[in-house]
Amino acid sequence: MATATPEVHAVAAPALAPEQPVVWPRRTVRTLANGMQVVLVESHTIPKFSGQLLFRSGNAVAESPGLADMTATVARTGTASRSSRQIEEELRRLGADLGTGAGADSSSISFGGLVEFATPLLDLVADLARNASFPATELERERRQQIEALRIERATPGFLAGERLRKVLFGAHPYAVISPSEEQVAAYTREALERYYRAHYAPENALLVAAGDFPGGEMLARIEQTFANWRAPCQPAPSFPAPPSHSGRRVHLVHLPGSVQTQVLLGNHAITRKHPDWLPLTLANSIFGGAFNSRLVMNIREQKGYTYSPRSSASPLRLHGYFSVGAAVRNDVVAATLAELFYELDRMRALPVGDDELTDARNYMSGVFSLGLATQSGLAGQLVNLYLNGLPEDYLETYREKIRGLTSAEVQAAARKYFDSANAQIVVVGDRAQVEQQAALFGPVTAYDAQGNQI
Amino acid sequence: MSKLQIPIEHTQLANGLRVVVAPDHAAPVATVGVYYNIGFRLEPQGRSGFAHLFEHMMFQGSENAGKMMHIKLVNSSGGVLNGSTRYDVTNYFQSVPSNAVERMLWLEADRMRALKVDDENLRNQRDVVKEEVRVNVLNQPYGGFPWLDLPPVANRNWANAHNFYGDFSDLDAATLDDVQAFFRTYYVPNNAVLLLLGDVKPADGFALAQKHFGGIQPNAKLPQADTSEPPQTEERRANVEEKFGTLPALAIGYHAPKRRTPEWHALAILDQALHGGRAGRVYRQLVLEKQVAVDTEGGIHYPLGDVFDYNGPMLMTTRILHKPEFTPEQTIAEFDAVIAEVQEKGIAGDELEPVKVKFRSDYYSSLEGGLGGYIPRFGLMHYAACFTLFDGDPTLVNTILDGFMAVTPEAVQAAAQKYLVPQNRAIVVRTPAKAAVAKGAA
Numbered sequence: 001m002a003t004a005t006p007e008v009h010a011v012a013a014p015a016l017a018p019e020q021p022v023v024w025p026r027r028t029v030r031t032l033a034n035g036m037q038v039v040l041v042e043s044h045t046i047p048k049f050s051g052q053l054l055f056r057s058g059n060a061v062a063e064s065p066g067l068a069d070m071t072a073t074v075a076r077t078g079t080a081s082r083s084s085r086q087i088e089e090e091l092r093r094l095g096a097d098l099g100t101g102a103g104a105d106s107s108s109i110s111f112g113g114l115v116e117f118a119t120p121l122l123d124l125v126a127d128l129a130r131n132a133s134f135p136a137t138e139l140e141r142e143r144r145q146q147i148e149a150l151r152i153e154r155a156t157p158g159f160l161a162g163e164r165l166r167k168v169l170f171g172a173h174p175y176a177v178i179s180p181s182e183e184q185v186a187a188y189t190r191e192a193l194e195r196y197y198r199a200h201y202a203p204e205n206a207l208l209v210a211a212g213d214f215p216g217g218e219m220l221a222r223i224e225q226t227f228a229n230w231r232a233p234c235q236p237a238p239s240f241p242a243p244p245s246h247s248g249r250r251v252h253l254v255h256l257p258g259s260v261q262t263q264v265l266l267g268n269h270a271i272t273r274k275h276p277d278w279l280p281l282t283l284a285n286s287i288f289g290g291a292f293n294s295r296l297v298m299n300i301r302e303q304k305g306y307t308y309s310p311r312s313s314a315s316p317l318r319l320h321g322y323f324s325v326g327a328a329v330r331n332d333v334v335a336a337t338l339a340e341l342f343y344e345l346d347r348m349r350a351l352p353v354g355d356d357e358l359t360d361a362r363n364y365m366s367g368v369f370s371l372g373l374a375t376q377s378g379l380a381g382q383l384v385n386l387y388l389n390g391l392p393e394d395y396l397e398t399y400r401e402k403i404r405g406l407t408s409a410e411v412q413a414a415a416r417k418y419f420d421s422a423n424a425q426i427v428v429v430g431d432r433a434q435v436e437q438q439a440a441l442f443g444p445v446t447a448y449d450a451q452g453n454q455i
Numbered sequence: 456m457s458k459l460q461i462p463i464e465h466t467q468l469a470n471g472l473r474v475v476v477a478p479d480h481a482a483p484v485a486t487v488g489v490y491y492n493i494g495f496r497l498e499p500q501g502r503s504g505f506a507h508l509f510e511h512m513m514f515q516g517s518e519n520a521g522k523m524m525h526i527k528l529v530n531s532s533g534g535v536l537n538g539s540t541r542y543d544v545t546n547y548f549q550s551v552p553s554n555a556v557e558r559m560l561w562l563e564a565d566r567m568r569a570l571k572v573d574d575e576n577l578r579n580q581r582d583v584v585k586e587e588v589r590v591n592v593l594n595q596p597y598g599g600f601p602w603l604d605l606p607p608v609a610n611r612n613w614a615n616a617h618n619f620y621g622d623f624s625d626l627d628a629a630t631l632d633d634v635q636a637f638f639r640t641y642y643v644p645n646n647a648v649l650l651l652l653g654d655v656k657p658a659d660g661f662a663l664a665q666k667h668f669g670g671i672q673p674n675a676k677l678p679q680a681d682t683s684e685p686p687q688t689e690e691r692r693a694n695v696e697e698k699f700g701t702l703p704a705l706a707i708g709y710h711a712p713k714r715r716t717p718e719w720h721a722l723a724i725l726d727q728a729l730h731g732g733r734a735g736r737v738y739r740q741l742v743l744e745k746q747v748a749v750d751t752e753g754g755i756h757y758p759l760g761d762v763f764d765y766n767g768p769m770l771m772t773t774r775i776l777h778k779p780e781f782t783p784e785q786t787i788a789e790f791d792a793v794i795a796e797v798q799e800k801g802i803a804g805d806e807l808e809p810v811k812v813k814f815r816s817d818y819y820s821s822l823e824g825g826l827g828g829y830i831p832r833f834g835l836m837h838y839a840a841c842f843t844l845f846d847g848d849p850t851l852v853n854t855i856l857d858g859f860m861a862v863t864p865e866a867v868q869a870a871a872q873k874y875l876v877p878q879n880r881a882i883v884v885r886t887p888a889k890a891a892v893a894k895g896a897a
Contacts, residue, residue: 009568009670011519013528014561017554020483020654045481046819084743088734093809095816097732114816145742145749148702148778155596155699258698261589293523293530302523305582308590328590330582360531367533367552373482374550374653374831375823 022370024396027383028216034230035204039383040219041211043376049212049219050112050376053125054388056207057200058102059174060318061237063192066180068102070142070188071196072109076100077138079131084138087124096121100128104175105318106388107200112377115213119222126226129201134193147182154450157263157429160254161326164427164448165267168252169322171244181452202234203227207387211379243269243320246423249443255432256450262334262430266341267324268420273316273389280414281323283406285314287361288348288419289325295344296325304340306333314418318389323418331430335438338426342442345424348415352408366400459853461822463839464657468665470673471645475839475849476660477652477832485653486832487559488548489567490840493641494541495619496767497680504621505629507540508584509637513547514538515576518569522576525562532558535829541759542619543766544844546837550830553654557663560649564667567647570638574631581626588620596699600885601706601774602759608693609708609881614682615768645673648843652832682767684710691881696888702749703777704885705786708770709874711755715846720858721870723755723762726771727817728802728810728867729793730754737773740793747789748777761821763838763855766845770881771874783884794875801868811860818856 028040062068076098077084091098096113109128113121153159163178170176208223246268271277282290289296289312300306310327325345329337353361372378386395428439432447439445447455465475498505516522529536534551549559592598603620610616618625649668651660687710697704712718729737730753741748753773755762777786802810821834830836839849 009519009564009667010561013520013524014557016532016558017556019552019554022483043481045479046823048816048819048823085734085739088732088739089809092731092734092813095812097820112820114812114819141743141746144746144778148749148776151701152596155701157594259594261586261594291530292536293527298523301583302579305579306586308583308587328586328594330586330589360527363533364530367555368535370482370533370552371484371535371550371829371831374484377824378831 022373022400024373025379028220030220032203032224032228034228036206036208036227036230037387038220038223039207039209039387040216041379041383042214042216043211043379044213045374045376047115047213048112048376049115049118049210049214050110051208051210051212051380052108052110052384053129054207054209054384055107055200055202055205056105056388057205057237058104058106059177060104060240061200062196064180064188065174065177065184067188067192067196068107068200070146070185071193072100072102072107073142073146074134074139074193075128075132075197077142078133078135079127080133081131082127084135090120090124094121098125118214118219122222122226126230129206130230130232132197134190134197136190139188139190139193143185143188146185150179150182150185153179157256157259157261157328160256160450161263161265161427161429164252164254164429165265165324165425168425168427169243169267169269170320172241173243173320174240175243175317175320198232199235202232203230204234209380209383209387211376211383240319245269246425249422249424249426251426251428251439251443251445253432253436253439253445253447254427254429254450255447255455256429257431259429259431260331261328262331262428262435263326263328264334264337264341264426264428265324265326266424266426267322268418268424270314270321270323270418271316272318272321273391275321277414277417278316279402280406280410281314281418283361283365283403284348284411284414284419285312285323286365287353287357287411288312288344288415291361291364293360293364295347296341299344300327300329300337300340304336306330306337331434334428334430334435335441338439338442342421345419345421348412348419349421352412355408358408358411362404362406365403369399459856461835461853463850463852465843465849466661468644468669470669470671472664472668472671473648473843474661474664475648475650475843476655476657477650477835477839478655478657479652479832480654483553483654484550484831485553485556485651485655486548486550486830486836487556487563488546488650488836488840489563490544490546490648490650490844491642492543492646492844493545494543496542496614496682499633500613501625502629502633503618503625504584505625505633505637506545507620508580508626508629509634510538510540510545511580511584512572512576512634513566513570515572515580517566518571520562520565521571525566528558528562534559537830541764542769544764544841546840548830548833548836556651556655560663560667563649564671567642567644567668568671570635570642572631572634577629577631577634581629584621584626585623592620597697597704597885600704601708601772601883604695604883604885605706605708605770605772605881608691608883609710609770610684610768612682612684612768614680615684640674640678643674643677644668644671646677648840650836650840652836684768688878690877692884693881694884694886697885698888701887701889703779703783703887705775705777705783706772706883706885707775707787707790707880708772709880711769711771712870712874714766717858717866718870718873719762721862721866722771722874724807724810724814724859724862725797725802725867725870726755726762727814728806730757730773731810731813736793736797737790741775741786741789745789747781747786748775750776764841766841787882794871797868797871798875801864804864807862807864807867811862814859815856822852
C-alpha cells in the first residue's frame with residue numbers, strides 16, 4: 001500500500017456552498033370530460049413509471065368498518081374478463097407491481113411497471129377500477145386471511161396503541177376505527193362490497209397520478225383513450241358526528257401480559273393540511289420530535305437511553321387532524337418517560353425557540369422536501385399529497401419559501417395551540433402489573449384488554 | 456430491452472479508499488455513503504451483536520464533531536441519514552441538497568479518521584440497542600423470524616450461526632477497548648468505499664475525497680476471515696416458541712450456490728419464480744390455491760437483503776404463516792410438492808420469460824429506491840458499494856443483469872434438483888405459546 005499524501009485535516013465543518021435553485025418538473029394537469037382528474041410528471045431516472053388511481057372516499061364512508069379496504073382487496077382478484085391468476089400472471093409479464101387498499105379517506109390502486117408496457121398496465125388498472133367481479137371464493141379466502149391478520153395485529157404493541165388513541169380521540173366519528181373487528185369482517189357480504197364499489201369507484205371521484213420515464217403528452221393521450229368512455233355515478237359524502245373534546249389528562253392502558261417493553265403514545269386533536277397553521281405546526285413538530293436532531297430524540301434516546309425510536313407527528317386526515325408522540329420504552333421508565341415528554345411539550349409552549357435551532361429546523365424541512373424531487377415514487381407522492389388534499393396549485397413551488405419565512409413566534413403559537421399537554425390523552429400498552437402505577441401518576445387510568453374490552 | 460448505461464466513475468486513493476461517483480444533475484440533491492467491508496458475520500466471538508452496537512457508536516462523536524454533531528449537521532443542512540449493519544457490510548449514508556456535499560465528506564472523514572467516544576456513550580447506546588432489540592424482536596409477534604432463528608440451525612461456522620442482534624450478556628460485556636480495537640482493525644480506508652451519487656461532478660468528487668480522506672492511515676494487516684460453511688449432509692430442524700402471534704409459522708432455508716456462478720444466476724431466477732409476489736409458485740399454491748397458508752414470503756438473503764448484497768454463505772429462505780388446522784408437516788408437504796414439480800418438470804419458457812421481465816423490472820426499482828426509499832438512489836449506492844467491495848468493479852451495476860437474463864429452463868431445473876433437496880436445508884417451526892381465540896374464523 002502506498003503511503004498517503006499527508007493532508008491537513010480541517011477541524012471545523014465546511015460552510016454550505018450556495019444553495020441551488022429547486023425547479024419542480026413541469027406537470028400535466030387535466031380533468032377529463034367524465035370528471036376524472038389526471039396529473040402527470042416526467043422523471044427519467046429509470047425506464048419505469050409509477051402512479052396511483054385514487055378515489056376520494058374510504059373506510060370513513062363505508063357502511064361497515066374496513067369495508068372499503070376489503071372492497072379494494074377483493075377488487076384485484078377478478079374482473080368480468082380476467083381471473084385472479086390471469087391478473088397476477090399478466091402483472092408479472094409486464095414487470096409490474098400493483099397494490100390495492102383503502103384508508104379512512106381514500107381508496108387506491110397503486111401501480112408501477114416498465115414503460116415499455118405502459119399501455120397494457122393502464123388497461124389492467126382500468127379494468128380493476130371499472131369491471132371488478134368480486135368472486136365469492138376470493139372474498140372467502142381474503143376474509144379468512146384478514147381475520148388471521150387482525151389477530152396478529154392485536155398482539156402488536158404499536159397497533160394496539162394507535163388503535164386506542166384513535167378510539168379515544170374520535171369517539172363516535174368513523175376516524176375512531178382503524179381496523180375492523182373479527183365479527184365485522186365475518187359479516188361482510190359480496191353485495192356490500194359491490195355496493196361500495198358502484199358508489200365510489202367513479203370517474204368524478206377519481207384522481208390518477210403518474211410519474212415516470214414517459215413523454216407527458218403521449219401518456220395523457222393513452223390515459224384519455226383508456227378512461228374517457230368511463231361513465232359512473234358518484235355518491236355524495238355523508239356527514240359525521242363531531243369528535244369528543246377532552247378536558248384533563250387521562251390514561252388509557254392496554255394490558256398485554258408478558259410484555260417486555262411498554263409502548264407509550266399520547267396525543268390530542270390538531271388540524272388538517274388545509275388549515276393555515278399547518279406549516280407552523282409541522283415546523284414545531286420537527287423541532288420537538290419529528291427529526292433525528294430533535295429535542296425528543298436528544299432527551300429520551302441520546303441522553304437517557306430509554307428508547308430506540310421516539311417520534312412525534314402531526315397526522316392529517318381529511319376532516320380532522322391530531323398530534324401524537326410515541327416511544328417504545330423500558331418497562332421501568334414509563335413514568336420517567338412521560339415526565340420528560342410533558343417537560344419537552346411544555347418547554348415548546350412556554351419558551352420561544354432560539355434563532356439557531358429555528359434556522360436548523362427550517363433548513364431541514366426545506367431540504368428534505370426537495371429530496372422528493374429525485375425519484376419517481378417521491379414525485380408521485382408529492383403530487384398525490386397536493387391533488388388529493390386539494391392544496392393550492394403553487395404548493396410545491398412556494399413551500400420552501402414559506403417554511404423559510406416562519407418565525408419563532410409562529411412556532412410557539414402553534415405549539416401552544418396544538419401541543420395540548422394539559423389535556424393530552426395518554427395510551428400505554430404493556431404489562432399492567434409493571435406499568436399501571438407509573439402511568440397513574442399522570443391521570444386517572446382506564447384499562448382494556450387487547451380485544452378492546454374494559455377490564 | 457435497452458442496456459443500462461448509468462454513468463459511474465471510480466478511482467482509488469493512495470491509502471486504499473475506493474471512491475465511486477455516479478453523477479446525475481436532474482435534481483440538486485446528492486446521496487453520500489461510506490460502506491465498510493465488515494458486517495455481523497465477522498464480529499468477535501463472545502461479542503455477538505457487536506458490529507451493530509459499533510454502528511451506533513459511529514454516531515456518538517469523532518474528534519472534531521462531538522456527540523450529536525453529525526446528526527445535527529446533516530439535518531440542519533436539509534438532509535436525512537441512517538446506517539445499517541448486514542452480513543458483510545456496515546453502511547452510513549445521508550441524502551442532502553447538493554450544496555452540503557463537502558460538509559458530508561468532512562463528517563464521514565472525521566469519523567473514519569478518529570472516533571472519539573467514552574464509557575457514557577457506550578452505556579447510552581447499549582441501552583438504546585436493547586430497546587431496539589425489544590421493539591423489533593422480543594416484544595413483537597414473529598420478531599426476528601426467520602432472520603435470527605434460521606441461521607443458527609442452518610449453519611455450523613460461528614460467523615454464520617450466531618445471534619446477529621446480540622445476546623444481552625454479550626452486549627453488556629462490550630468495552631470501550633473493544634470499540635477502539637474494532638475501529639482500528641476494520642474502519643480503515645483500505646476496507647471501505649466512498650460513494651457520491653446525484654448532483655456531483657466526478658472530478659469534484661474525487662478532489663474532495665482526496666482532500667478529506669487522503670490523509671487517513673490504512674491498516675496494513677487487514678484480517679482475512681474464514682466464513683465458509685462445512686458441507687451439509689442431512690436436513691436440520693428446530694422448534695422455537697412464538698410468544699405473541701396466533702398462527703404457527705415455518706421457515707425453510709436452502710444453502711444457495713456461490714455468488715457470481717451460473718448456478719447462482721439460475722437459483723436467483725428460480726427464486727423469482729417461487730417467491731415473486733402473488734404469481735410466485737409458493738404463494739399461488741399455498742395461499743391462493745391450496746389455502747393452507749395465509750401468507751408466504753421469501754428469497755435469497757430474505758428478509759435482510761437480496762441476491763446482490765452479501766458475500767459468503769447464504770440461504771434462500773421461505774417464510775410461511777399457516778392455518779392452525781394444518782400441522783407443520785402437512786404444510787411442509789404442500790411446500791415440498793411445489794419444489795418437486797419444478798424438479799420433475801422444470802419451468803417452461805412461457806413462465807420463465809415473464810419471470811425474467813419481473814426480475815429486471817425489480818432491479819431497476821431497487822436502483823432508484825430500494826431498501827431506503829427516503830434516500831434517493833439508495834439501491835444504486837448499495838449495489839455499487841457491494842460490487843466494489845466484493846468484486847472490485849462498481850460498473851457491474853450496468854451489466855450484472857446479463858447473467859440472469861441468459862438463464863435457461865434446463866439450468867433452472869438442474870439448480871432445483873441440486874440445491875432444493877432436504878440434505879441442503881434447515882427448517883424452523885415457530886409454534887404459538889397460546890392457541891388462537893376460536894371465534895370469527897371459519
